[in-house]
Amino acid sequence: xxxxxxxxxxxxxxxxxxxxxxxxxxxxxxxxxxxxxxxxxxxxxxxxxxxxxxxxxxxxxxxxxxxxxxxxxxxxxxxxxxxxxxxxxxxxxxxxxxxxxxxxxxxxxxxxxxxxxxxxxxxxxxxxxxxxxxxxxxxxxxxxxxxxxxxxxxxxxxxxxxxxxxxxxxxxxxxxxxxxxxxxxxxxxxxxxxxxxxxxxxxxxxxxxxxxxxxxxxxxxxxxxxxxxxxxxxxxxxxxxxxxxxxxxxxxxxxxxxxxxxxxxxxxxxxxxxxxxxxxxxxxxxxxxxxxxxxxxxxxxxxxxxxxxxxxxxxxxxxxxxxxxxxxxxxxxxxxxxxxxxxxxxxxxxxxxxxxxx
Numbered sequence: 426x427x428x429x430x431x432x433x434x435x436x437x438x439x440x441x442x443x444x445x446x447x448x449x450x451x452x453x454x455x456x457x458x459x460x461x462x463x464x465x466x467x468x469x470x471x472x473x474x475x476x477x478x479x480x481x482x483x484x485x486x487x488x489x490x491x492x493x494x495x496x497x498x499x500x501x502x503x504x505x506x507x508x509x510x511x512x513x514x515x516x517x518x519x520x521x522x523x524x525x526x527x528x529x530x531x532x533x534x535x536x537x538x539x540x541x542x543x544x545x546x547x548x549x550x551x552x553x554x555x556x557x558x559x560x561x562x563x564x565x566x567x568x569x570x571x572x573x574x575x576x577x578x579x580x581x582x583x584x585x586x587x588x589x590x591x592x593x594x595x596x597x598x599x600x601x602x603x604x605x606x607x608x609x610x611x612x613x614x615x616x617x618x619x620x621x622x623x624x625x626x627x628x629x630x631x632x633x634x635x636x637x638x639x640x641x642x643x644x645x646x647x648x649x650x651x652x653x654x655x656x657x658x659x660x661x662x663x664x665x666x667x668x669x670x671x672x673x674x675x676x677x678x679x680x681x682x683x684x685x686x687x688x689x690x691x692x693x694x695x696x697x698x699x700x701x702x703x704x705x706x707x708x709x710x711x712x713x714x715x716x717x718x719x720x721x722x723x724x725x726x727x728x729x730x731x732x733x734x735x736x737x738x739x740x741x742x743x744x745x746x747x748x749x750x751x752x753x754x755x756x757x758x759x760x761x762x763x764x765x766x767x768x769x770x771x772x773x774x775x776x777x778x779x780x781x782x783x
């Protein structure tokens with residue numbers, strides 16, 4: 426263990442009210458995130474990240490210990506007084522007040538629904554999205570926050586998260602010359618000790634930037650490579666986005682939802698639950714409240730009812746989950762489209778047509 430050169434304090438934050446969003450920068454969709462930082466606000470490393478596989482894909486005691494050790498090393502050689510304020514790159518608030526903290530409770534999109542209770546991390550991205558839309562500064566690529574390692578074609582070891590365990594053929598990483606076993610040290614100027622560090626580094630690359638320098642260790646030898654990035658390198662899929670709570674704030678929305686049918690329920694309506702791609706869900710609610718009520722009202726107008734079993738939407742029936750359906754709708758359906766919804770009601774199939782609203 427390295428000695429503690431200065432006193433370290435662990436602070437657990439469960440409410441984002443009063444937190445400066447331009448200083449404490451992390452993936453707000455996460456259920457767990459840790460920042461190792463100096464009292465002056467300089468962040469050494471981040472920990473706690475995930476992709477579509479699982480919330481625990483990169484969470485382990487050995488990996489946390491490694492990040493803490495790296496943070497101690499960085500702390501030992503840190504020169505106070507050189508703190509640099511980190512600003513968001515995926516989102517920038519319109520007309521930011523750079524001379525004061527950015528507080529969630531002061532963002533107009535959240536103020537309108539603020540009831541004075543705890544502010545959850547996952548409420549932040551939708552508020553930023555709404556503000557960017559209102560200011561006509563929203564760009565579609567901005568929704569792909571904190572790209573996971575798979576976006577450049579690699580995977581990382583769960584415990585030793587600097588170490589690459591997979592390089593996809595013909596991916597950005599493969600074309601750059603990365604190999605399995607390489608250890609990431611720095612990307613785009615960000616020191617890497619965890620998957621969270623890497624995802625922050627990827628998120629810090631401006632959408633207009635077409636290359637990013639990378640330092641790594643290969644067979645204990647320092648190596649430098651450059652990632653060549655195309656315009657759409659951040660863009661994932663509805664499935665890779667489905668885990669993110671951010672999807673609930675995106676529009677257009679379907680205006681309805683409900684639970685996935687169990688294997689027994691699928692069998693009861695004549696579908697084989699063992700067949701790949703078999704999926705259906707029951708309409709449990711139609712959104713007829715708050716600012717999104719227009720979507721539920723449009724679904725009702727199209728003939729959808731509570732209790733209907735949705736079999737397919739525009740011919741697609743191979744959703745992995747209800748969350749996948751909601752992500753797919755928001756990312757792929759366009760305003761003005763006429764969406765075909767096949768439902769089962771009272772044992773009979775019906776075809777409904779729902780117009781996608783703004």
